[in-house]
Amino acid sequence: xxxxxxxxxxxxxxxxxxxxxxxxxxxxxxxxxxxxxxxxxxxxxxxxxxxxxxxxxxxxxxxxxxxxxxxxxxxxxxxxxxxxxxxxxxxxxxxxxxxxxxxxxxxxxxxxxxxxxxxxxxxxxxxxxxxxxxxxxxxxxxxxxxxxxxxxxxxxxxxxxxxxxxxxxxxxxxxxxxxxxxxxxxxxxxxxxxxxxxxxxxxxxxxxxxxxxxxxxxxxxxxxxxxxxxxxxxxxxxxxxxxxxxxxxxxxxxxxxxxxxxxxxxxxxxxxxxxxxxxxxxxxxxxxxxxxxxxxxxxxxxxxxxxxxxxxxxxxxxxxxxxxxxxxxxxxxxxxxxxxxxxxxxxxxxxxxxxxxxxxxxxxxxxxxxxxxxxxxxxxxxxxxxxxxxxxxxxxxx
Amino acid sequence: xxxxxxxxxxxxxxxxxxxxxxxxxxxxxxxxxxxxxxxxxxxxxxxxxxxxxxxxxxxxxxxxxxxxxxxxxxxxxxxxxxxxxxxxxxxxxxxxxxxxxxxxxxxxxxxxxxxxxxxxxxxxxxxxxxxxxxxxxxxxxxxxxxxxxxxxxxxx
Numbered sequence: 001x002x003x004x005x006x007x008x009x010x011x012x013x014x015x016x017x018x019x020x021x022x023x024x025x026x027x028x029x030x031x032x033x034x035x036x037x038x039x040x041x042x043x044x045x046x047x048x049x050x051x052x053x054x055x056x057x058x059x060x061x062x063x064x065x066x067x068x069x070x071x072x073x074x075x076x077x078x079x080x081x082x083x084x085x086x087x088x089x090x091x092x093x094x095x096x097x098x099x100x101x102x103x104x105x106x107x108x109x110x111x112x113x114x115x116x117x118x119x120x121x122x123x124x125x126x127x128x129x130x131x132x133x134x135x136x137x138x139x140x141x142x143x144x145x146x147x148x149x150x151x152x153x154x155x156x157x158x159x160x161x162x163x164x165x166x167x168x169x170x171x172x173x174x175x176x177x178x179x180x181x182x183x184x185x186x187x188x189x190x191x192x193x194x195x196x197x198x199x200x201x202x203x204x205x206x207x208x209x210x211x212x213x214x215x216x217x218x219x220x221x222x223x224x225x226x227x228x229x230x231x232x233x234x235x236x237x238x239x240x241x242x243x244x245x246x247x248x249x250x251x252x253x254x255x256x257x258x259x260x261x262x263x264x265x266x267x268x269x270x271x272x273x274x275x276x277x278x279x280x281x282x283x284x285x286x287x288x289x290x291x292x293x294x295x296x297x298x299x300x301x302x303x304x305x306x307x308x309x310x311x312x313x314x315x316x317x318x319x320x321x322x323x324x325x326x327x328x329x330x331x332x333x334x335x336x337x338x339x340x341x342x343x344x345x346x347x348x349x350x351x352x353x354x355x356x357x358x359x360x361x362x363x364x365x366x367x368x369x370x371x372x373x374x375x376x377x378x379x380x381x382x383x384x385x386x387x388x389x390x391x392x393x394x395x396x397x398x
Numbered sequence: 399x400x401x402x403x404x405x406x407x408x409x410x411x412x413x414x415x416x417x418x419x420x421x422x423x424x425x426x427x428x429x430x431x432x433x434x435x436x437x438x439x440x441x442x443x444x445x446x447x448x449x450x451x452x453x454x455x456x457x458x459x460x461x462x463x464x465x466x467x468x469x470x471x472x473x474x475x476x477x478x479x480x481x482x483x484x485x486x487x488x489x490x491x492x493x494x495x496x497x498x499x500x501x502x503x504x505x506x507x508x509x510x511x512x513x514x515x516x517x518x519x520x521x522x523x524x525x526x527x528x529x530x531x532x533x534x535x536x537x538x539x540x541x542x543x544x545x546x547x548x549x550x551x552x553x554x
Contacts, residue, residue, distance in 0.1 A: 091462040094493040162414055176432035179507070185493045193498070197434065221410045224403040322499065 046075045053393030066382050069374040071367055076397040084357040089115050090188050097183040100395035103142040105135050106337035108187035113333035114344040115189040119326035126314035127191035132270040133307040140300045141170040142338040146390045151222045153387035154231050159222045166214045169207050191317025204308050211301055219294055232286035236373045236385030247365040250340025255292040256284030262336035276303050289388040339363045339390055363391045436492045436507040439485055441525040449526050450504035452534040453478045457496035465490045478531035488521030
């Protein structure tokens with residue numbers, strides 16, 4: 001006889017024993033709460049597709065509700081900082097491409113700026129301009145990856161495919177320019193590796209003519225969808241004070257309403273000459289992070305238009321000896337990467353290679369908020385919130 | 399009105415169905431490769447078939463991943479002889495630093511991109527084998543960086 005509770009229908013329950021009690025017990029012992037539930041610890045990752053790489057998040061659940069979350073890192077650690085200590089200054093860029101593999105040019109430029117500060121190299125204006133143009137193209141490509149995967153985290157498949165197709169156009173431009181789709185190795189201390197190829201500006205302009213309408217379409221398809229809006233409004237709240245306390249930067253910080261953008265506040269390369277706005281959020285929820293990043297993409301197109309129109313004449317690199325030794329000392333330079341303040345700190349002992357190189361990874365600090373942002377929400381929202389932080393594990397684990 | 403955005407999204411999806419196809423049928427159709435694209439390193443030869451390489455070893459010192467190995471000997475009548483020039487394709491990341499550093503344009507980043515092999519040993523390539531090295535006395539390339547000399551080369 002089965003009462004529908006036992007897994008084995010041929011095992012009859014003892015007379016009078018409730019189905020949830022162990023064999024031999026007829027009633028709940030005194031002092032035990034028969035309705036008590038247990039928390040469940042869920043291992044999300046490191047092979048979970050929604051963690052954008054090999055991130056392992058330990059989530060403590062009470063039913064569907066997240067009680068606490070903890071990120072466990074290091075699955076993609078390649079020792080880039082240590083390897084840089086045995087590379088000469090112009091060889092380090094090859095490693096840094098692989099740190100933040102979605103926007104390699106920003107890491108390269110941060111390293112070049114730090115080296116130039118250390119060695120006192122004057123960069124030609126054209127080189128700075130070309131760096132800015134390449135970085136903005138790369139930023140747009142990086143934001144497109146984020147936009148697509150963020151939609152996919154919330155269950156929207158079609159925008160991802162359209163967005164990846166749009167991104168391919170930028171990668172084609174960058175391949176023609178830098179020689180590689182993602183591992184550019186383009187920015188060197190003193191300038192850039194090669195000038196912009198003839199005819200590429202026409203290709204960039206041709207892309208700019210359609211980029212706006214593509215972005216409008218993707219924004220309408222994803223952000224205009226009421227179901228998607230309902231998913232992301234009011235979830236993953238991070239207030240400005242918490243964001244600052246955790247050292248968040250970039251779009252995640254601006255979504256919380258803190259007006260801080262290195263491109264405007266600490267201008268580097270050609271950004272001091274350019275005219276752009278910094279979109280800001282109000283509440284710091286997932287919707288704000290979405291609107292801030294999409295707003296940033298529109299500003300990005302505006303910047304690329306200005307940059308491609310005003311490429312100045314001049315040399316694309318300063319005269320830097322292949323084997324050079326910067327003086328002993330240290331320097332720090334930071335750029336606004338698509339994820340936030342990406343800083344490189346170099347300590348030199350006057351030798352051929354850096355004595356120590358440290359990478360201040362913005363996504364690492366943005367990810368640290370994971371407990372604050374996920375706790376109190378639902379599991380489904382946890383995935384969306386994690387996606388909204390725009391993490392790249394290559395840069396976090398280094 | 400609630401739901402208008404969803405309807406608009408359907409419209410965009412339908413619009414996307416009529417956009418031209420950007421994918422190609424790969425083995426039959428191929429996209430052109432840009433001039434600067436960096437793939438497997440090849441040796442460059444003169445018109446008479448002799449290699450341009452002078453066995454100066456600048457590329458070997460320049461490679462961050464140590465994938466190049468040149469073994470050379472001195473000929474009895476003078477000049478260098480390249481016994482082997484080995485290239486570990488499997489460990490190469492195609493950064494192009496060796497090609498930039500070469501003062502004699504003796505190697506190039508080719509456009510050979512189909513690099514999968516059936517055998518792991520095929521990933522170790524012999525770029526040059528048992529040939530006389532070119533004489534380094536010819537004028538190096540104009541824009542080439544000066545070769546490291548003295549203490550700097552020893553440190554590197």
